[in-house]
Amino acid sequence: MSEKKISPITKLALELGPVLVFFILYIRLRDKTFNILGTDYSGFIVVTAIFIPLIALSTWMLYRMTGKLARMQIFTLVVVVVFGSLTIFFNDESFFKMKPTILYLASGGTLAVGLMRGKSYLEYMMGEVMPLKPEGWIILTRRITVFFFALAVLNEFIWRTMSTDAWVNFKTFGLTAAIFVFFMTQGNLLVQYSPDADPEDGDGGRGEG
Numbered sequence: 175m176s177e178k179k180i181s182p183i184t185k186l187a188l189e190l191g192p193v194l195v196f197f198i199l200y201i202r203l204r205d206k207t208f209n210i211l212g213t214d215y216s217g218f219i220v221v222t223a224i225f226i227p228l229i230a231l232s233t234w235m236l237y238r239m240t241g242k243l244a245r246m247q248i249f250t251l252v253v254v255v256v257f258g259s260l261t262i263f264f265n266d267e268s269f270f271k272m273k274p275t276i277l278y279l280a281s282g283g284t285l286a287v288g289l290m291r292g293k294s295y296l297e298y299m300m301g302e303v304m305p306l307k308p309e310g311w312i313i314l315t316r317r318i319t320v321f322f323f324a325l326a327v328l329n330e331f332i333w334r335t336m337s338t339d340a341w342v343n344f345k346t347f348g349l350t351a352a353i354f355v356f357f358m359t360q361g362n363l364l365v366q367y368s369p370d371a372d373p374e375d376g377d378g379g380r381g382e383g
Contacts, residue, residue, distance in 0.1 A: 185240075188239075190350070191232055192229040193346055196222075197342060197346040200221045200342050204338070219265060219267060222261050225258065226255055230251060233248075249280070257276065258270055258273075274325070278325045278326035282318075282319045286319050289312070296311060297315070306364065310363060314363060314364075325349065
């Protein structure tokens with residue numbers, strides 16, 4: 175199936191919609207306990223059980239509407255299903271709270287392996303939508319690798335030391351804001367290493383980290 179274009183708003187709604195639904199349902203059900211087949215489940219566990227098919231549906235809809243899924247979207251879905259299922263099976267919310275840690279460690283580790291081979295796997299994933307000179311991709315990949323590892327550490331710190339409410343707020347808003355701010359701060363690099371940039375402007379090509 176060839177790739178098709180969809181509205182950026184529709185794409186954003188499908189990607190962020192399940193997370194927002196998770197947050198809203200959690201706020202409504204966090205203080206409730208549900209007895210299902212003789213076992214008590216917290217509101218967090220129940221909302222997790224709802225989130226799994228919801229994100230699976232949104233991922234399927236993205237595929238049907240675009241004809242293509244990014245590797246990260248597929249990997250994210252797999253991690254959600256695996257760790258969400260472990261959360262429900264063991265009735266232990268810590269598994270689901272680990273999910274961002276696994277995602278960011280895996281993403282950062284994959285990019286780090288590419289860097290050790292002198293390659294930017296980030297360019298392989300995003301080169302079509304964000305053209306950069308090769309040296310620009312290496313610099314951006316280094317920065318994102320460090321950023322992903324930092325988010326993994328931060329997620330571990332928050333879920334292990336703070337309340338579930340704090341973690342849900344961090345997962346819903348903190349991570350999204352952090353990623354947005356990170357890319358906003360890369361504007362100068364994107365301009366400096368644009369294929370159309372004048373090599374005499376700035377210090378493009380010097381390869382700062």
